[in-house]
Amino acid sequence: MGKEAREARERMKAQREAERERERKKRIATIATTVVVAAGAIGAGWWFAAQSSEPEQATTALAPVTRAADGTIVMAKPGVEKPVVDVYEDFQCPACKSLEETSAATLKNLAAEGRAKVVFHTVTIFGKETGVLHANSVRAAAAARCVPAGPAWVTFHDKLFEEQPAEGSEGFAIDDLIAWGEDAGVTDPDFAACVRSQQHAAAYLADSDKELAAAKLEHTPTVKLNGTELVNEPFNPSALRQAVLDAAK
Amino acid sequence: MTVVTSHMSGPTRSRAALPWVTTVSRLVLAAVLIIAGWGKIGAPVLSVEAVKAYQLLPESVATAVGYGLPILEIVVGILLVVGLLTRVAGIVSALLMLAFVIGIASAWARGLRIDCGCFGGGGQLAAGESPTYLIDILRDFGLFALGVIIAWFPPGRLALDSVLGLTPGRESDEYDDDPESDDELGEGKDD
Known part of the structure; x- marks a missing residue:
């Protein structure tokens, strides 16, 4: 080569x-x-x-809180009829606890600013077959009915989510419920007896079943704005606020 | 000049079809990942909740995973669609699917009643709903297998990796279209 x-x-x-x-x-x-x-x-x-996912800061004063005949709790400034934000929640449901942690302050602020009428519908989504979940849920909700409508109810409601029992374990003990109510500012002398006897349990369950059927709830929490379900906005405070403001236009 | 015969031997034919198997695997896995990520990304709080429902990770880690998983799924899904960093994307998605299989199996073994939260939502089930652990596990195991195929035989046809020359030693020549390609398309299913 x-x-x-x-x-x-x-x-x-x-x-x-x-x-x-x-x-x-x-x-x-x-x-x-x-x-x-x-x-x-x-x-x-x-x-x-x-x-x-960052929550808003709650402003100090709550809008007036009243109880409707069907057991729902209405938080709105006088004369504010719309937009209506319906919140369906179960005290034992972890996603409802997440909703509370993320957006409760936004709902309180919107109501306090007179920009929305917020309606809390307490329901028990867990059926009897879920045992302790169902029992916890009903016990807490029946106790909440013993709390007169007003700021105390909101404080009690917040406390219930804060103290939500871990999944599958028993919680919301009667004595705790009574103590939390008193801490929240309930002064009614019949309160303790009302909680202990679960006086409102049957009426509450009947209302809960009615709500579940009427609103065709598939899951909790469900948040509706003027009757239309909001899917992701409830878990995003600024999106929730924007949706409510847009609905008022 | 060589004459190309129309009869290919079995192994040759399956080797010629292999890039398409990888491509199909990429597209299927990518579609599932993107749909799953998209379903979760709108409500990160729920995604965190779904992770916590498994009761496997410490709270802070569960929160980080809940925030990060949806976007990770979408990004890996996009890489798979375009065939970029195919092997890495295949490995990551296989590992993700393996983690999901383990998570779901563990939830099942511990008797938790949760929705897998795979496509958004998730957390505890409502009354009357029952967990679908077996279906979830079989699906994710199948997807794991697709991830393994992708990691093993990257990048398949129609991949940016080939266009950009990211497949050293095997670009162009190996996947170049040959006169037999039409034949392959017709016969690929027989293998």
């Missing part, structure tokens, strides 16, 4: 090497860019998720 041919071959080899090196660098740059963009997108999404 001639010298020239060998040199030519070596030149080609060197060229191929250089080519391969260029390719390699380009590949690394492309991979690095992709990884940075993907990681950035995940980071931004994570931050946005955390940000959008």
Whole structure:
């Protein structure tokens, strides 16, 4: 084989090497860019998720709280009839606790600002076959009926979610319920007896079943704005506020 | 000049169809991941709640996972669709599916009554609903298998990895269309 041919071959080899090196660098740059963009997108999404779940600060004064004939609790400034925010919740339901932690302050603020009429519908979504879940739920809800409508009811309601028993364990003991009611400012001397005898349990369950059927509830919490279910907004305080403000237009 | 015969041997034919198997796996897995991520991303609080319902992770970790999982699923899903960093995306999705299988199996074993929360919602079940653990596990195991296929035989056809030359040593020549490709399409199912 001639010298020239060998040199030519070596030149080609060197060229191929250089080519391969260029390719390699380009590949690394492309991979690095992709990884940075993907990681950035995940980071931004994570931050946005955390940000959008940040609750509002509750302003000091609550709107007047009253009890309707059907047992629902209405929180609204006098004369505010719409938009109506219906909140269906079960004291034993963990997602309802999440709703409370995320958006209770927004609902209180909207009512206090006269921008919405908030209606709390307490229901027991857990059927009898769920045993302790059902029992906890009914015991707490029946006790809440012994609390007169007013700021004390809201405080008691908040306390129930705060003290929600872990899934499957017994909680909402009668003595605790009585203590929490008294802490919330209930002064009615019949309160303790009312809770202890579960005086309102039967009436409450009847109302709860009626509510579940009438509102065609599939899950709790369900939040409706003027009768239309809000799916994601209730768990995103600023989106919830915006939806309510838009409904008032 | 070589004459290309119309009869390919079995192994050759299946090797020719393999890139398409990877592509289909990528698209199926990507569709599930994107739908699942999208269903959860609107309400991060519920996503966190669904993770907590498994009672497997400490609270702070569960919160971080709840916030991060939906976006992770969507990003990995997009990478799979376009075929970018295919092997890594395949490995990540296989690991995710494996984690889901373990999580669901563990919830089942502990007798929890939860919705898997796979596509949003999740948490405890309402009265009258029963868990669908077996279906969830079978589905996620199938998806895990797709992830393994993708990680094993990346990037398949129609992948940016090939276009951008991210598949060293195997780009162009191996996946180049050959005169047999029409034949493959017709016969691929027989394998």
